[in-house]
Amino acid sequence: MMNTAPTEVTRNARPFLHGPEAAAINDALQAGQYGHSSRVEEFEHAVADYLGVPDMVAVASGTAALQLALLAAGTGPGDEVIVPSQTFCASVHAILATGARPRFIEINPHTLCIEEDQVRAAITPATRAILPVLYGGRAVDLSALHDTLESQGISVVQDAAHAFGSRSGTTLVGAQPGLLTCFSFGPIKNLTCGQGGGIIPRNAAEADALRGLRSLGITQSQQERAATTTYSVDGFGLRATMSDLNAAVGLVQLQHFATVAAKRKALWTSYATRLKPLTGVALVDVDIEHTVPFNCVVHVPDRDRVFKELRSRGIGAGVHYPPNHTQPAFQTWHRPLPVTEESGRHLMSLPFHPAMSDDDVRYVISVLEHALPQEDACGES
Structure with a gap:
């Protein structure tokens, strides 16, 4: 005899809130900080501290994180990005948005993740990046390929949309050296901002480049721009900033x-x-x-x-x-x-x-x- 259906089982996934998120959003509203401001920077620092890394760049979505990370890695027209076919279509769209093309590869059917031999066999002279998808949150270990990839100028951009809080061995995903890691903070992710994403840069110069890319190529911060009569557009960029309202939710989520x-x-x-x-x-x-x-x-x-x-x-x-x-x-x-x-x-x-x-x-x-x-x-x- 089957039990009576419990409540909330009917949904495949749903956001999980702790309660203080509403008050945090109201505080941001009362402060008049609807767009990208101080709470975003506070959230960036809090995530970086949690992961034990120097920096995190908050953006509008996980898909935006992937696109900006690929651009920061130099991906563009004529390039190939190796990616498993077994992933959400956002991974592929992020590649196409840079002008590059996907090279689909197989997965291990037991983990739904890619493995080193599959990546190695797929590398061509056009390969600019590898986009391993940490399916279900499970880390992908490509460390044995590191020297080969580095010598060929190939970046590893981790699609860690599922994997906030997971570890590769004893190291938190996002804290592995030499990798560009992209998180999603969408509604049903392990940590949600309501909507949003984050990128863990490999160095300070890449962090600066990512902040320009997310802000229409403008390198000055909001505070710097408010104190002057002009600003500088130093390169290509998108409108991909996170709002303070989303960051307010993320800060509460991180605490819990x-x-x-x-x-x-x-x-x-x-x-x-x-x-x-x-x-x-x-x-x-x-x-x-x-x-x-x-x-x-x-x-x-x-x-x-x-x-x-x-x-x-x-x-x-x-x-x-x-x-x-x-x-x-x-x-x-x-x-x-x-x-x-x-x-x-x-x-x-x-x-x-x-x-x-x-x-x-x-x-x-x-x-x-x-x-x-x-x-x-x-x-x-």
């Missing part, structure tokens, strides 16, 4: 991040325990010891039918993500990727957000078990 991290780890572990008896289901491995997980993804048989069954019962199943090399907009860069294609036919995301309880997980699993083909549910026919 340990709570969210613990809830996400416990939720993923609860799923892992309860999925084990379902022999037709394979859980994507996030390396939970080192990861603050963003989602819970499984391979299931007859995915489309199971997906529809879960949705009909109020369970917010999702698919993250359809492979990009099969998307109509990206057909120019299509190449056969059989592992990604096979994985993409079976991937399904289960509801995953910090407000969920252990009872919620039990309910989701009970519905999933009944939705599976009978011969694959607990080995029974």
